[in-house]
Amino acid sequence: MSKTRRITCLAAAASVIALAAAACGAPEEDGDDRGALPDDATDCANYEQYGDLEGETVSIMGSILDAEADEMQEAWSYFESCTGATIEYEGTAQFEADMKVRVDGGNAPDIALFPQPGLMSQFKDDLVPASDELSALATEGWTEDWLNYGTIDGTLYAAPNSSNAKSFIWYSPSFFADNGYEVPQTWDELIALSDTIAESGVTPWCAGFESGGATGWPGTDWIEDIVLREGTDVYDQWVSHEIPFNDPQIVTAIDKAGSILQNEDYIFNGTDTISTTAFQTAGHPILDGSCAFYRMASFYGAMWPEGTTVAEDGDVFAFRFPESNEGDNTMLVGGEFVAAFSDSEATEATRQFLASELYHNSRLQTGPWSTARQGVDPANATTPINQFATEILTDPAVTVRFDGSDLMPGEVGASSFWTGMVEWADGAKDSQQMADDIENSWP
Template sequence: MSLLPPRRLTLAAALPLVLLAGGCSYLEGGSTAADPDSADCEPFREWQDTEGGTVNVYASIRDVEADRLESAWADFASCTGIDIQYEGTGEFEAQIQVMVDGGNAPDLAFFPQPGLLERFASAGDLLPLPDPVREQAEAGFSEDWLNYTTVDGEMYGVPLGANVKSFVWYSPSYFADNGYEVPETWDDMIELSDAIVEAGDKPWCAGIESGDATGWPATDWVENVMLRENGPDVYDQWVSHEIPFDDEAVVDALDRVDTILRNPDYVNGGYGDVQSIATTAFQEAGLPILENQCAMHMMGSFYAANWPEGTEVGEDGDVFAFNMPPIDPEIGTPVLGGGEFVGAFSDRPEVVAFQEYLATAGFADSRASEGAWISAHQDLDLDTLQAPTDRLGAEVLRDPDAVFRFDGADIMPAAVGAGTFWRGMVNWINGDSTEETLTYIEDSWPSS
């Protein structure tokens, strides 16, 4: 996925589209939607009494992933006559506040951070879920997932996509050709990295550039290590600030990340030195694996959408992934995850209808069939998952024995999780010490 300017796409499902320069589109005059009485429209019958309307959606999902989202709800739009106007941008976290403050809030927003959703809910900008949406969400998602959108006893969001943020991507053929095996422990992974260095190659590639959100991929490293070194209880204490951000446990975790991300022998295959990590777009960062310029890339399951067309993903394919191995065997193999949540700023019938549809297994299956996506919906049909890594991620999320925790930066207050934590990690990659970095983030934590 390349870094492209934000774009606005207008979709009314099966209606003919005329594409303009820059990816914009408009509906040709005189076109009609699908026959609402047809068998194809049967799954959407309950939402047809909205009699059309327009729903504006704003999110951080863009490029190929945005195209797949729009395809997934195309039949809903066509059969209900609801015009879904979608805009995806790399500056979502900053611009959604500007839009709300300016009285120009979208009807729906897909929040990638529960902490950001909570901020708008606490300010009274976001609306609690209407009863039909809440009931649909409660029927499909576990209490853990619903708790991420619950503020003062009210539910403000519906889980949308989910991802596993503990994946380490690699080339099976490169491993096989060199006699390397997927590591089962952190120490195994370091021994593997050292062996790759000894062979004259770079074991890791990385990139944390992401527009206004630059820095977030580095926070995933810290969170994965915090969870693996200290277990879920200490992880929860850190995320909720029951222990300070510069606690010794966090110092040890960042020092461990240092042994990989700031090790000039290990990084940054295909791009340059350690500092190149800060300027390498996360979408492009793993691509050197295909050229054997690096051996491994830590990035979420959603990265499957970033491999070039024609890349075979699988155990015997061009790329595959393994879950980052444990550090402490007594903790087991933790799973770090993330996702998006659908929050509403308006409650017109068409908005409620679309938000309710997004909470269904039908939408989850439709989006999953487009590829490179999974959901935490308990009724997701695993057979709709096209990529082996999608199925791997869904199975990991469903594993009752897995130690699962949501991305910590996404739960922390937005000023930290989507602010100083991101910026602090950029400064750290560029040379700030662990102590300077963690003190900077700790000092930024809101007092109330």
């Protein structure tokens, strides 16, 4: 299960109803409420390049569910009504398992939205490489860092879709203003501010690793953020297993995370509650001043209680996880990639549209979402946190690295790394023992 979509997977109880209600074609003229879409997205002249696709159907499969699936389909609804194509979207909370069943059974979707580049690479022999036209769109739209994750053995197979900024720390702007605190720019400043807050009688940090069958994954993000800030070379070597998981540099990074997560003076309700505190609500004590910080990705903006103002001058907002090395400008990211199992004309046209600036600008306006697609206007995002994330993600000066556990083999990234973080948080294993066990699990 990919971390980029666990937020929707965990809320999937009503997904069947939501997906059944989602329209695949253009809605009826009466009551058409798609005013959120930009004018150019509703002008059929902008779809003429994709040709006449009347009667053609393109199936898309992904892990996106519920309201987010509705918002995604709204963003491509005029592509359907203007070209005549029908896009049939199927969302599943068991994407990884379902994809294998579908492909092995000769029933692959035309397009799959892969949240894990590592998973996508397992289907290389069945995928259709990007055409010259799609490759040109992808090169125009994304930095080399992003394109590398859609590339397998030197061939581009998939352009990115959504993008999440993961290196975020949530806080209360009013708490900072009332106490004269400034957003820390370095790790040392972060620790110094945590000490100051602890001395004032407020617990600096909230933390929660509980996530049902995926319990532990929020802890992996901590380690990934810290390793990335030790150096991109180290991060790349670690993720690809060019250096072992228990390399001294990685153990040091785990210990560094422990200076916060294993510090009894720092953690709200105590360190022994981390593995049993649900990540969805773990940050909420910020609202009543019970803790000051919560490390979680940009998608957490949708998980605050109803009525919470998420804005730079609101109840809560986020700042970037600080750098360890002066001059670094990094961001841990997640997202999906648009890969195809069909080379039909309609599939190719749909892939090109989903890689276009037009689609990404439209999708920004149909609901909370962020993208790394160059050329979009971040101001189109529907929330301040998604605007902030898109500003960062579309900045070519920012060095991005994809979520490490989503790139590692499933036996590690979606198993031993998760369980290792729980054992470490519970105090059952120290950093070296955890790293040794995970290294021994590497296939």
